[in-house]
Amino acid sequence: MNFFKKVGRPTEDEQRMIQSIERIITNKGIPLDEIPECQNLEDLIEVKTLLESYTPPVQEVENLPISDNDQEESYDEDENDHEVSEVTDWEDNEEQEEHERINANESEQAEQKNNEKPQFIAENYDPFADPIIERSYNQTQGINQEQEDPDEEPLDLENTNVKDLNPATKRKAAEQTANALLKGYARLVPEPFKWMAKLPEAKIEKMAFNGDLDLTIEVSEGISFDDYMKQTNEQIDEIFKVEEDTLDEIREPLIEVLMEQQLELTPTQRLTMAIISHLAQMFTVALKLRQQNNRILSYQKHLTYLSRAKSA
Amino acid sequence: MNFKVPLKFEVATSEYIQIQTKLNLIIARYGCEIVASYLDSIPLRMLKRDGKLLGAYIENKVCEEYNITRYDLIESSGREKISEARQLLCVFAEKYLHMSKTDVALMFNKSRHFSKRMIGTFQNKLKENHPFDKKLIERYRRLDALFSAYVDFKPIVNNE
Numbered sequence: 001m002n003f004f005k006k007v008g009r010p011t012e013d014e015q016r017m018i019q020s021i022e023r024i025i026t027n028k029g030i031p032l033d034e035i036p037e038c039q040n041l042e043d044l045i046e047v048k049t050l051l052e053s054y055t056p057p058v059q060e061v062e063n064l065p066i067s068d069n070d071q072e073e074s075y076d077e078d079e080n081d082h083e084v085s086e087v088t089d090w091e092d093n094e095e096q097e098e099h100e101r102i103n104a105n106e107s108e109q110a111e112q113k114n115n116e117k118p119q120f121i122a123e124n125y126d127p128f129a130d131p132i133i134e135r136s137y138n139q140t141q142g143i144n145q146e147q148e149d150p151d152e153e154p155l156d157l158e159n160t161n162v163k164d165l166n167p168a169t170k171r172k173a174a175e176q177t178a179n180a181l182l183k184g185y186a187r188l189v190p191e192p193f194k195w196m197a198k199l200p201e202a203k204i205e206k207m208a209f210n211g212d213l214d215l216t217i218e219v220s221e222g223i224s225f226d227d228y229m230k231q232t233n234e235q236i237d238e239i240f241k242v243e244e245d246t247l248d249e250i251r252e253p254l255i256e257v258l259m260e261q262q263l264e265l266t267p268t269q270r271l272t273m274a275i276i277s278h279l280a281q282m283f284t285v286a287l288k289l290r291q292q293n294n295r296i297l298s299y300q301k302h303l304t305y306l307s308r309a310k311s312a
Numbered sequence: 313m314n315f316k317v318p319l320k321f322e323v324a325t326s327e328y329i330q331i332q333t334k335l336n337l338i339i340a341r342y343g344c345e346i347v348a349s350y351l352d353s354i355p356l357r358m359l360k361r362d363g364k365l366l367g368a369y370i371e372n373k374v375c376e377e378y379n380i381t382r383y384d385l386i387e388s389s390g391r392e393k394i395s396e397a398r399q400l401l402c403v404f405a406e407k408y409l410h411m412s413k414t415d416v417a418l419m420f421n422k423s424r425h426f427s428k429r430m431i432g433t434f435q436n437k438l439k440e441n442h443p444f445d446k447k448l449i450e451r452y453r454r455l456d457a458l459f460s461a462y463v464d465f466k467p468i469v470n471n472e
Binding site for chain 1 (some may be wrong): 390392393443453454455456458460461462463464465
């Protein structure tokens with residue numbers, strides 16, 4: 001549990017993750033020093049994912065005996081060369097010997113690095129699972145670089161054009177949703193305002209019929225009350241009609257809000273909304289026609305009654 | 313729903329009456345349909361594995377991840393995060409609880425085609441690993457790590 005450095009007691013989830021990580025460490029024989037420090041549950045989950053994709057280096061060393069021998073042979077040859085040069089030049093220059101010793105130490109260090117490299121390039125090694133990629137190793141070893149090049153291509157793809165699909169698709173869905181909402185808005189919202197602002201034709205006609213009101217009296221020059229009422233109601237219809245420009249003004253901010261809130265409707269919901277909007281519009285028209293018919297019917301009934309009374 | 317109901321079971325009368333009254337009150341408050349849907353989700357919550365209430369843990373963690381309630385899962389809503397939460401719940405219920413697709417779908421009061429479609433779609437996404445689904449896959453991996461740790465966890469017992 002040395003890798004978990006949180007101050008205070010770990011939570012139940014953290015305890016489970018720690019035990020799970022310790023089990024992986026034991027099974028795979030990973031030294032505890034190599035486990036990165038963790039501060040919270042997120043770090044533990046990340047470490048667990050990394051360790052699950054980790055392959056023990058023992059198998060890799062077994063697979064590479066030939067390269068080690070080659071390196072040893074080359075090293076021996078180098079040493080022989082150095083010995084020859086030492087025999088010839090020993091008496092001439094002592095400084096050169098020191099220089100060669102330094103070179104030999106450097107070559108040993110380089111060899112150690114070369115021996116470590118194969119641990120990172122096993123067949124099961126997944127560069128995407130491990131965030132720590134030692135680029136310097138890949139650059140020094142030209143042969144292994146060829147094996148890793150094809151694996152690096154998806155990284156480039158991820159960072160370029162494919163990533164752009166996400167906001168574009170989201171915007172398209174948001175635009176379709178906004179259009180559906182605005183259609184419903186344009187159809188339904190003006191209705192209550194019209195109802196409030198209009199002169200009640202049915203009520204006025206009834207009053208005129210009963211003799212409480214005379215529609216033929218001129219309101220202004222040459223315009224009777226009946227004409228005035230019809231003109232006013234037509235104007236109100238025009239005033240409360242939602243213009244295309246208004247919808248365009250609302251559309252853009254609505255799309256932004258929908259994208260921000262992630263409230264895009266599914267195709268089924270858009271279809272349902274369109275149908276409901278259409279049904280509501282038809283219902284409104286049918287209601288108006290029904291009221292008009294009832295009114296005419298009641299007038300006819302009353303007129304018939306009056307004509308009968310006169311004839312009697 | 314297929315249940316293996318025991319032939320005999322014992323329950324105290326007072327306890328039974330209390331539960332029954334509570335159920336009646338909840339039905340009066342929320343209506344039969346919602347209560348029936350909620351009752352369908354109980355088998356998942358009660359499912360155990362190695363003596364642990366894994367079903368409840370999975371449901372809680374999925375809801376916590378998406379910041380939604382258990383009620384949202386059974387509610388008739390097509391919002392993106394609720395839909396994703398349902399999808400992950402189907403996947404994990406099949407993976408860790410070994411529930412059949414029919415039983416998984418019954419949790420949401422749907423036919424087995426629902427869970428089949430949900431699980432199939434997610435497996436394709438996981439296989440494709442498209443950047444468009446990066447967030448969903450990250451959530452899946454995170455929850456998967458939590459659930460596997462929960463299943464493998466063995467409490468340390470002091471023998472002293």
